[in-house]
Amino acid sequence: MTMRIASIQVALPREHGDAGAAEPMGRPWTTAFYKEPVEGPVWLGLTNLDGDRQGDPEHHGGPDKAVMCYAAAHYPVWREELGRDLPHGGFGENFTVEGADESGVCIGDVWAVGEARVQVSQPRIPCWKIARRWGMKDLSARVQRTRRTGWYLRVLHEGHVVAGDEIVLLERPHPGWTVRRASDVLYTRPHSVDDVRALASVAALAPGLATVLARYFAQAEAPPDEPRLVGPNAGAA
Structure with missing residues (x-):
C-alpha cells in the first residue's frame, strides 16, 4: 500500500481548560497538543512545521522530534474502543500517515515527502498529555x-509538504528495528539487557534516547548496591 500524508496538523502553545473545573484534568493548562489541520503547503524546517511549537520544549521537540507521526489506521480502532469521534491530530501528531504503522516503519527509514527529506528517529513515548487531552486517565497507558x-522524524532536508503528499521510502538502514520492536524493548518487563544494548546501538536512533538506554544497561551490569534507573525510558519523554 502506498504511504501518504492523510493530513497535517499544527498548533502553538495556548491555555486550555476551565479554572472552575471540579476535576484536575479539566483545569487550565498550557499545551500545543490541540493540533488543527493545515490546508495547502506548509514549510517543514529542521525543528518544526511552520505554525507548530511545543508547550514543553524541555521534553518535546528538537531536531530528533521535529515531526510526530501517527497511523491513520489506528483511528477507527480507537473510535470503536473508546466510543469517541477522535479526529486526525487527536493524538498530538503532525502527520497522520496512511499505509504505515509501527509494525512496518523502521528506525532510520529515510522518506521523501514533498520537497523534504526526513528520517524516523524513535518511537513516540506516550506522556500524560494524551490522557488529559481527552479526559481519560488511563489513555496514555493504553497507548x-x-x-x-x-x-518521530528528524528533518534531513527542509521543504514544503502538503496533505496528500506521497511518502517514498528512500533508505532502510535498520530493517530489523521496527518502531514496534523498539517500543517492545522499552516497555516489556523485565527488560532484557541484551535487547536494550542492541537498541541503544542502532545508529539512527535519537541520541537522547540512546544515552538513556546506555545508562540503563550500564547500571544493570553494575554491582547490586549501586543506584539504578527505574527503566530505560526514564527521562526520555
Whole structure:
C-alpha cells in the first residue's frame, strides 16, 4: 500500500481548560497538543512545521522530534474502543500517515515527502498529555500497552509538504528495528539487557534516547548496591 500524508496538523502553545473545573484534568493548562489541520503547503524546517511549537520544549521537540507521526489506521480502532469521534491530530501528531504503522516503519527509514527529506528517529513515548487531552486517565497507558504510540522524524532536508503528499521510502538502514520492536524493548518487563544494548546501538536512533538506554544497561551490569534507573525510558519523554 502506498504511504501518504492523510493530513497535517499544527498548533502553538495556548491555555486550555476551565479554572472552575471540579476535576484536575479539566483545569487550565498550557499545551500545543490541540493540533488543527493545515490546508495547502506548509514549510517543514529542521525543528518544526511552520505554525507548530511545543508547550514543553524541555521534553518535546528538537531536531530528533521535529515531526510526530501517527497511523491513520489506528483511528477507527480507537473510535470503536473508546466510543469517541477522535479526529486526525487527536493524538498530538503532525502527520497522520496512511499505509504505515509501527509494525512496518523502521528506525532510520529515510522518506521523501514533498520537497523534504526526513528520517524516523524513535518511537513516540506516550506522556500524560494524551490522557488529559481527552479526559481519560488511563489513555496514555493504553497507548503504551497497545503499542499504538506513533513515531518521530528528524528533518534531513527542509521543504514544503502538503496533505496528500506521497511518502517514498528512500533508505532502510535498520530493517530489523521496527518502531514496534523498539517500543517492545522499552516497555516489556523485565527488560532484557541484551535487547536494550542492541537498541541503544542502532545508529539512527535519537541520541537522547540512546544515552538513556546506555545508562540503563550500564547500571544493570553494575554491582547490586549501586543506584539504578527505574527503566530505560526514564527521562526520555
